[in-house]
Amino acid sequence: MLLDQINGPQDLKDFSLEELEQLSEEIRQFLIEKLSVTGGHLAPNLGVVELTLVLHYLFDSPKDKFLFDVGHQSYVHKILTGRKDRFDTLREYKGLCGFVKRAESEHDVWEAGHSSTSLSGAMGMALARDLKGEDNRVVAIIGDGALTGGMALEALNHIGDEKKNLIVVLNDNEMSIAPNVGAMHHYLSKIRTDRHYQKAKDELQHFLNKIPAIGGKLAKTAERFKDSLKYLLVSGILFEQFGFTYLGPVDGHDMEQMLDLFKQADSIPGPVLVHVITVKGKGYSPAETDSFKWHGISPYKIESGQVVKAVGPPMYTDVFGNTLIEMAEKDKRIVAVTPAMPGGSGLLKFAERFPDRMIDVGIAEQHAATMSAALAMEGMKPVYAVYSTFLQRAYDQVVHDICRQNANVVFAIDRAGFVGPDGETHQGVYDIAFLRHIPNLVIMMPKDENELRRMMKTAIDYNEGPIAVRYPRISGLGVKMDEELLPLPIGKWETVREGDSAVILAIGPMLQVAEEAAELLKRDGLNVQIVNARFIKPLDEEMLLSFASEGKHILVIEESSELGGFGSAVLEFYSLRGIYGMPVRIMGVPDLFVEHGSIKEQRVEVGLTGERAAMELKSMLPSRQKRATGQ
Numbered sequence: 132m133l134l135d136q137i138n139g140p141q142d143l144k145d146f147s148l149e150e151l152e153q154l155s156e157e158i159r160q161f162l163i164e165k166l167s168v169t170g171g172h173l174a175p176n177l178g179v180v181e182l183t184l185v186l187h188y189l190f191d192s193p194k195d196k197f198l199f200d201v202g203h204q205s206y207v208h209k210i211l212t213g214r215k216d217r218f219d220t221l222r223e224y225k226g227l228c229g230f231v232k233r234a235e236s237e238h239d240v241w242e243a244g245h246s247s248t249s250l251s252g253a254m255g256m257a258l259a260r261d262l263k264g265e266d267n268r269v270v271a272i273i274g275d276g277a278l279t280g281g282m283a284l285e286a287l288n289h290i291g292d293e294k295k296n297l298i299v300v301l302n303d304n305e306m307s308i309a310p311n312v313g314a315m316h317h318y319l320s321k322i323r324t325d326r327h328y329q330k331a332k333d334e335l336q337h338f339l340n341k342i343p344a345i346g347g348k349l350a351k352t353a354e355r356f357k358d359s360l361k362y363l364l365v366s367g368i369l370f371e372q373f374g375f376t377y378l379g380p381v382d383g384h385d386m387e388q389m390l391d392l393f394k395q396a397d398s399i400p401g402p403v404l405v406h407v408i409t410v411k412g413k414g415y416s417p418a419e420t421d422s423f424k425w426h427g428i429s430p431y432k433i434e435s436g437q438v439v440k441a442v443g444p445p446m447y448t449d450v451f452g453n454t455l456i457e458m459a460e461k462d463k464r465i466v467a468v469t470p471a472m473p474g475g476s477g478l479l480k481f482a483e484r485f486p487d488r489m490i491d492v493g494i495a496e497q498h499a500a501t502m503s504a505a506l507a508m509e510g511m512k513p514v515y516a517v518y519s520t521f522l523q524r525a526y527d528q529v530v531h532d533i534c535r536q537n538a539n540v541v542f543a544i545d546r547a548g549f550v551g552p553d554g555e556t557h558q559g560v561y562d563i564a565f566l567r568h569i570p571n572l573v574i575m576m577p578k579d580e581n582e583l584r585r586m587m588k589t590a591i592d593y594n595e596g597p598i599a600v601r602y603p604r605i606s607g608l609g610v611k612m613d614e615e616l617l618p619l620p621i622g623k624w625e626t627v628r629e630g631d632s633a634v635i636l637a638i639g640p641m642l643q644v645a646e647e648a649a650e651l652l653k654r655d656g657l658n659v660q661i662v663n664a665r666f667i668k669p670l671d672e673e674m675l676l677s678f679a680s681e682g683k684h685i686l687v688i689e690e691s692s693e694l695g696g697f698g699s700a701v702l703e704f705y706s707l708r709g710i711y712g713m714p715v716r717i718m719g720v721p722d723l724f725v726e727h728g729s730i731k732e733q734r735v736e737v738g739l740t741g742e743r744a745a746m747e748l749k750s751m752l753p754s755r756q757k758r759a760t761g762q
């Protein structure tokens with residue numbers, strides 16, 4: 132196997148084209164086999180096998196810098212840079228990261244996970260290079276989906292003006308996770324599909340090259356003539372107008388063509404955009420046929436393409452999607468808004484049922500938020516479905532356009548809490564901290580899937596401003612669903628276990644952690660009260676005041692940042708009312724980034740366990756209580 136000879140990109144340099152072809156097939160088989168066990172982003176990586184090989188063959192990483200946008204398509208890069216032996220641990224706890232990771236390799240120079248950052252990174256690295264008088268190449272690899280992200284367009288605008296030497300590789304496979312959307316996508320389709328562009332462009336270039344170099348006024352006219360002709364025919368004119376030299380489109384699976392084009396790109400001063408056409412999932416028919424499903428895939432059987440299905444109660448995501456359909460049948464105001472995540476957010480059936488009321492804006496979380504504000508102000512009921520981690524992109528729009536204008540927007544915040552294999556770039560552990568201080572916003576989190584339905588009813592019925600319901604990337608508890616869909620009283624918590632020794636305030640899945648702690652404490656004669664603190668904002672003030680008057684010790688358990696999270700809100704509540712000395716202990720996500728692994732491993736890593744909660748409570752309780760129970 133040629134792959135066995137590759138321990139670093141330098142081992143590629145003497146390969147012939149035929150050997151590169153053979154190596155690409157070996158890498159493809161390697162990916163299909165390894166990911167059938169680990170799962171991961173198979174389709175994106177199958178689409179960039181040849182492209183990544185060509186880039187590492189031609190350029191000299193790590194001196195030359197590769198910036199992979201999102202980074203979910205960096206597995207081939209990792210294989211070529213000495214990490215092929217670690218793929219059995221892909222996305223596992225303390226294993227190989229599923230995204231670019233500086234700590235893993237000197238070849239990993241730019242981390243991501245969130246999309247559309249590579250062009251800004253490339254510009255920064257090109258600026259630094261030139262200021263330091265160095266001469267390395269800077270190459271950003273960005274997908275057609277990531278190019279719909281606002282940041283990418285901001286960077287294109289700046290790069291094209293600054294004229295720095297850098298190469299942008301546009302990996303165009305017509306797909307975001309779902310089929311790509313937007314005017315940019317249609318523009319790229321025109322370039323991709325309209326072959327007469329290609330022929331006419333070649334003929335034009337041939338003709339223009341024939342025009343002898345001439346001086347004076349005529350030269351200017353000839354130049355203008357060339358440009359106007361180019362405008363008519365050259366396909367990448369949008370990028371040319373942005374100050375780039377556009378090359379392509381080129382078949383992203385034809386290494387000979389790509390080698391020629393990238394050599395040309397490397398010789399052209401200023402910013403160059405190379406438009407590469409690839410097939411997402413290339414070389415594995417289930418992934419090629421349905422690259423949407425195979426974008427991020429669980430372990431599967433190679434021969435049949437059958438995915439190993441998790442059995443059990445429905446995911447919170449599916450309960451959200453099904454309930455939204457049920458409500459939208461009766462309420463014509465409901466409009467679903469998604470920033471390029473119709474599948475992950477559980478909206479595919481909704482889109483089928485209500486195609487006109489399902490708005491996929493592309494990777495544009497900021498635009499989605501502000502557009503939702505306007506929808507609400509015109510009497511619609513926009514349901515902005517977004518992962519907690521991606522909502523981080525729209526913080527100002529939430530403050531400035533939605534909450535300040537008190538717009539009736541519903542936030543359906545999925546992947547709230549730990550997310551498992553995607554790790555630190557995707558953990559949904561900051562939204563409580565970055566949302567709860569914004570005026571006018573209500574924030575809820577259900578204890579189970581039945582309460583999620585009730586919260587959605589609460590949110591749709593609520594017309595006094597923005598309201599958010601956050602739920603985790605896990606399945607529900609398998610509880611019975613209420614026949615009638617009844618709203619909840621805003622700001623009211625619920626005691627789910629009586630007790631007199633102390634009280635645990637828990638949100639979402641942390642109620643199970645609380646129950647484990649209560650059972651352990653019961654063996655020690657301590658009966659703790661457990662409260663489902665399902666409203667993060669507004670707090671249940673009556674209950675909090677009663678804990679103060681009863682002198683209760685309070686343990687808060689939340690799968691979100693300890694700094695600024697729900698526990699901080701409880702502390703602030705007492706402090707702002709001059710109630711001093713309340714014994715409150717917060718158990719949450721500490722001040723660090725929690726890397727990839729399973730959700731359970733991530734909870735154990737930060738101590739979100741029943742055992743620890745029991746220990747914390749016992750350590751809090753005054754000795755008299757312990758004496759009373761023979762402690």
Ligand SMILES: Cc1ncc(C[n+]2csc(CCOP(=O)(O)OP(=O)(O)O)c2C)c(N)n1
Nearest residue numbers: 175244245246274275276277306307308471
């Ligand atoms: C800010 C942000 N929003 C949404 C996502 C989720 N996401 C991950 S990859 C992806 C599609 C990217 O499409 P493209 O750039 O074309 O890459 P491809 O998978 O097609 O190779 C999306 C929407 C993200 N990573 N970051």
Ligand SMILES: CC(=O)[C@@H](O)[C@H](O)COP(=O)(O)O
Nearest residue numbers: 201203244427475546553604
């Ligand atoms: C790379 C990226 O951001 C998405 O593919 C993300 O991994 C999807 O996450 P879920 O698997 O939770 O839908």
Ligand SMILES: [Mg+2]
Nearest residue numbers: 274275276306
């Ligand atoms: Mg794409």
